[in-house]
Amino acid sequence: MRSVSGSESECIFPAIFNLGDSNSDTGGLSAAFGQAPPPNGITYFHSPNGRFSDGRLIIDFIAESSGLAYLRAYLDSVASNFTHGANFATAGSTVRPQNTAISQSGYSPISLDVQFVQFSDFKTRSKLVRQQGGVFKELLPKEEYFSQALYTFDIGQNDLTAGYKLNFTTEQVKAYIPDVLGQFSNVIKGVYGEGGRSFWIHNTGPLGCLPYMLDRYPMKPTQMDEFGCAKPFNEVAQYFNRKLKEVVEQLKRIARSCNHLC
Template structure:
């Protein structure tokens, strides 16, 4: 399966522009009053930091000018989604300090998987807050919001009851389920073998949200993990397994397999959940296009981390972005940011820079990488398939 080239981006744009009027008729943009997000570090706005300690500086330096729980120099795709809908940035559900949930909540945490892991965070680095936990947190938040938003100050901090059925539900998770298998020394075929069970649990989570009134779902597929510096640095990859852009083909093949199965599950969910509008977003193709043709879009060194320390990819698993060493009793930052993150794709070996996140958002917002090909602002509209 060959990812989209730039030509496909243009064709997709034309296709969506010509197709929309004929299929959607006079559909009006949705008025989403809130966003509820489920995911991993690609969309974590402070969940893991609230639970296990703040993502260190220089994270956040570009836009927020301080660490704010995001594993990036600035905003994430979920931040640009919120901005485009005229909503505030999402507070992490786990963050009790300074949070306002009146327009939604973010249940994502860095390191989250769909399927619960049989390892602790200190053993594997994966968050214990897997998708099933996130959906329990959402259920509790939904139920208790109805009680507390009738009590004094809370009405300004919690969503209105009707927001839960009118909200946009975004999901971006699954990447860590794939790398989890490789960390356990499983083969590519063994990783593929458990993907259907992972996606069954994903579908169950969507159904639970639907049962509580969720109707508009915006689902990202998983990105090309074989192009991430930490994968290229950490796992044994032979020369024949590297594609012409320097990415690890077996990892990308597993991601594409996951994505094909995810799309099949989305089609099934549309039949099982007749009132839901479910949009599948091909983020893989967008990210692969950016990485493989970085220069064309004003970026450089797509496989080298901007913030890191040493090695071929400027990534060292034991001294990650913000890492320090102690010399003569004094802490010295050795894993610092590169000079100009605005022209870099990869931030810290695992995550994208704000500039890359903004570019990715701009490609997906108009629906040219979506099935059905409707823009984000119309994601509440059901379309016949």
């Protein structure tokens, strides 16, 4: 496992594979449950384009800076070219599987473990299709791309909000974060086992500044900071990010140990 920091030559990737939630979903949930309606997409694409945003997402800019086409969603099979990667993210996804239907909670049933299964199957079937030849061969990544690709992850925010929707306190939400990150770590190890070596792992954002959190869970004036954000929610997001950094450092040590032994 290595980071993507360093010289420019170290950051050239032939493909990108992304797993995550709405922060990086380029069409997964729309393909499964119906297109994200307007005003999504109005700023850049000028019409709905699978993103739960009025314009582009960070993953779009990462692909653009790498000279690659925007990632198509794995679940969107219509006119999709996966030569330079695929996007397994779906809006509403969590690291931990949710025991509710999307109509009940709003969370995607395509949790991180499901996305990993989809990726693993995609990798296996891509190799098979390219060996068999035919028209679809040119729409799938070359076998060597899977070890040379950048693997990006942007997920965890919905695991935090899920607790608040169950009326958990901030301390109760913080208490299950180690389990969330344990399951996240297992998926990273799984991707590493599939040959992935370069990882881009996002922090979660300032939960207490999200309009829907402020609207759904009103705070007392003393619980708000100078920017109008809810301090308890941001506190849990910061805690998540500190623990995530610890997990990433641990994974790096494991990877270095494996490389040394191998």
